[in-house]
Amino acid sequence: MNPDVRGWRIALTPDALMNPSRTTLPDVLSVFESSGYGVLQLPGQGDHSLLLAVIADQVEEYSHHGYAVVAIGLQGEPGHGLHWRRLAPLLRHRGIALPPRHIIKADVDAVAETHRLATWLDNYDLPVEEQRRWR
Amino acid sequence: MEQKSPRKVALVANCLLNQNAKVCEGARYPGVVSPVVEALRSRGYTLQQLPCPELAFAGARRWWAVYEQYDTPVYRAHCRRLAQAIAPLIEGYIRNGDEVILIGLDGSPSSGVRFTSTQRDWGGRPNHPEDDWEIVPRRGIWIEELEAELARRGLPPIPATGWALDMGRFDEAGSRRDLDEFLDGRR
Numbered sequence: 075m076n077p078d079v080r081g082w083r084i085a086l087t088p089d090a091l092m093n094p095s096r097t098t099l100p101d102v103l104s105v106f107e108s109s110g111y112g113v114l115q116l117p118g119q120g121d122h123s124l125l126l127a128v129i130a131d132q133v134e135e136y137s138h139h140g141y142a143v144v145a146i147g148l149q150g151e152p153g154h155g156l157h158w159r160r161l162a163p164l165l166r167h168r169g170i171a172l173p174p175r176h177i178i179k180a181d182v183d184a185v186a187e188t189h190r191l192a193t194w195l196d197n198y199d200l201p202v203e204e205q206r207r208w209r
Numbered sequence: 210m211e212q213k214s215p216r217k218v219a220l221v222a223n224c225l226l227n228q229n230a231k232v233c234e235g236a237r238y239p240g241v242v243s244p245v246v247e248a249l250r251s252r253g254y255t256l257q258q259l260p261c262p263e264l265a266f267a268g269a270r271r272w273w274a275v276y277e278q279y280d281t282p283v284y285r286a287h288c289r290r291l292a293q294a295i296a297p298l299i300e301g302y303i304r305n306g307d308e309v310i311l312i313g314l315d316g317s318p319s320s321g322v323r324f325t326s327t328q329r330d331w332g333g334r335p336n337h338p339e340d341d342w343e344i345v346p347r348r349g350i351w352i353e354e355l356e357a358e359l360a361r362r363g364l365p366p367i368p369a370t371g372w373a374l375d376m377g378r379f380d381e382a383g384s385r386r387d388l389d390e391f392l393d394g395r396r
Contacts, residue, residue: 077234078234078236079238080228080236080240081229083240093255093256103241103246107240107241107243111240112229112230112239112240113226113227113240115256115257128260132230132260132264135264135265135269139269141229
């Protein structure tokens with residue numbers, strides 16, 4: 075029996091959500107755990123050109139092999155914390171469709187935002203024929 | 210760099226936050242390795258995920274491999290590139306006075322901290338159905354190159370341990386006890 079239980083879904087996640095400075099934000103790691111998503115952590119603000127290129131390489135590899143990749147942003151952070159102006163061209167250059175994005179609203183009901191995130195994550199995956207091809 | 214209050218920062222092997230990075234048959238969790246995250250967050254650690262060296266080098270559908278197979282000049286150069294990508298963040302933490310620790314993946318040929326996997330015979334046509342590799346006390350290739358890059362920057366060694374996911378037979382409770390002892394021993 076294959077003991078592998080990977081979830082085949084991955085969320086690009088800003089540092090500001092991984093390590094929130096406010097308790098009013100959803101606990102995204104708990105949501106990822108219950109929804110079966112892995113994480114690719116994006117760095118905080120600053121120039122991280124080489125690290126973003128490394129992350130784009132990983133997204134490319136996942137995208138070519140049946141993994142669903144999404145991006146979770148945070149309202150109020152520059153570029154929603156996703157470094158999108160830098161990351162999007164890196165992904166396009168690699169021929170990768172940009173991952174669908176979900177933006178967490180700051181300073182609203184965290185319980186409602188948690189539910190909204192969980193519902194969005196649970197409802198997203200690759201088309202069934204792509205899943206059958208790889209998984 | 211802006212000076213911030215010192216924090217506790219845990220550098221975490223990529224696959225401990227993303228089991229999709231594991232080699233085929235190696236994922237024991239759907240995504241996040243929750244016992245590791247819980248142990249770190251409950252003690253106030255900020256999480257910093259490290260890049261996965263094997264995924265972008267050998268691919269998502271790579272063969273299983275041992276230390277000797279990854280111990281090549283090109284793989285080490287790839288690891289150095291990754292180390293140079295993440296080292297500025299780590300240097301920033303250390304220069305800020307943050308308490309930095311490293312949680313790797315024991316038994317891994319790349320991310321092992323206390324132990325890595327070895328088998329001098331592995332190579333060529335994959336025909337080893339039995340688990341005939343050995344575990345030896347040694348860093349994996351990626352951790353060796355990361356530590357070398359940090360040393361090149363004049364940074365002190367980072368206290369480190371490993372989550373024993375790749376040791377052959379995985380014992381989650383034992384791994385958790387190990388991790389708790391390491392973390393509590395730092396108080």
